[in-house]
Amino acid sequence: MTATPSEAAAATPGMARLIAVVFLPFAGGYFLSYLFRSINAVIAPQLTAELGLTAADLGLLTSCYFLAFASFQLPLGLLLDRYGPRRVQSILLLSAAVGALLFAVGDSMVELAIARALIGLGAAGGLMASFKAITLWFPKQRWPLINGCFLAMGGLGAIAATAPLEEALEIVDWRGVFFALAGVTVAVAALIRLVVPERAAHGVAGGTLGEQIAGFRVVFGDRLFWRVAPLAVTTMAANLAIQGLWAGPWLRDVAGFDRHGVALYLLVIAVAMTVGFVLTGALADYCGRRGIGLIPVVGWLSALFILAQAAITLELAPSAMTPWIGFGLMANAAALIYPLINRHFPIALAGRASTGLNTFAFFGAFAGQYLLGAAIDLWPPVDGGGYLPEAYRWSFGAMLILQIASLAWYLVPGGTHEPEVAR
Secondary structure (H helix, E strand, O other), X not given: OOOOHHHHHHHOOOHHXXXXXXXXXXXXXXXXXXXXXXXXXXXXXXXXHHXXXXXXXXXXXXXXXXXXXXXXXXXXXXXXXXXXXXXXXHHHHHHHHHHHHHXXXXXXXXXXXXXXXXXXXXXXXXXXHHHHHHHHHOXXXXXXXXXXXHHXXXXXXXXXXXXXXXXXXXXXXXXXXXXXXXXXXXXXXXXXXXXXXXXXXXXXXXXXXXXXXXXXXXXXXXXXXXXXXXXXXXHHHHHHHHHHHHHHHHHHHOOOOOXXXXXXXXXXXXXXXXXXXXXHHHHHHHHHOOOOOHHHHHHHHHHHHHHHHHHHHOOOOOOOOHHHHHHHHHOOHHHHHHHHHHHHOOHHHHHHHHHHHHHHHHHHHHHHHHHHHHHHOOOOOOOOOOOOHHHHHHHHHXXXXXXXXXXXXXXXXXXXXXXXXXX
């Protein structure tokens, strides 16, 4: 028998308990996801020296995370909608733990690439499982704010992959770091499995496998989905490719910072990104309560993100921190598209809608991270390692042009007044 609204409300824990038993356990998984995603930006010099990697090799190795991550998104959506986020995420994290262990003992490009792919597979549910859990447990009108606060937990993972990681590397090498991460990942998987409650028969898709797959036809046939997807793909690809890998080499080769200076700037970027996650979520919540929808908010924030990148790409002030702070603060612009999409589709399609968008976004991140390295390799390396400033200028510039085009597509077709809630 279906529960009445009053019974469903009574069965929902209070906000403090929801944060303790739903938000924080999933936040631990997302923290690790972002730490794994960003860690190569700091250990890149060690990997390059130990394995003799080119820029394209480094980009390919690092982006194997995104390739496996993106490849699993559509199956992930089916699993989340059928089995719920608790079971799916706790199992997936074990793959990340195995990948971290293999990365710690790998001795070749192939071994490390396989390990990196296993980490990407295990981290594939870090955000999407959490968004699904948020849609199941938290009030719909608070999704942008809760999502923003949750994304800040990933920002803390990015922070951990900067100066704190640099300090850890003074004590142990990068292999020791990955051994430790393997153990922590197992612990977080156990926490999610044991602490997070089930929400049975609420927002769970029934029917046959064929009927569930047909749900993707609803998602991919939707006009709003294709309006927002290019902007999500290009802006997220730029953020993930630059912040996750190429910001470090840029700061070394263009701004001229030493290893500790690079780590400091990466820390500032990660802190700005973490603060930006909360601020943009709060801004979306504030605007929503005043009748301003997510579509114009995403457009404004994306434009500011592009402007920050333009200042970096054009090297207006190579050693200045301000453009990178702007980059970090506005990095969350495209992530607001996820609550927009989740509001637009029925809750039983939330997992497939989010992972459908995420599939394109992370294939874009894979392509961006790898192709940026391949483009940089078109210029000869400089003596002592590193790359020419013009190599970064042209490769970052190409990514910037794609974002400008996607923002134009986002703004032109229907203005900023398209409905945000499904019929």
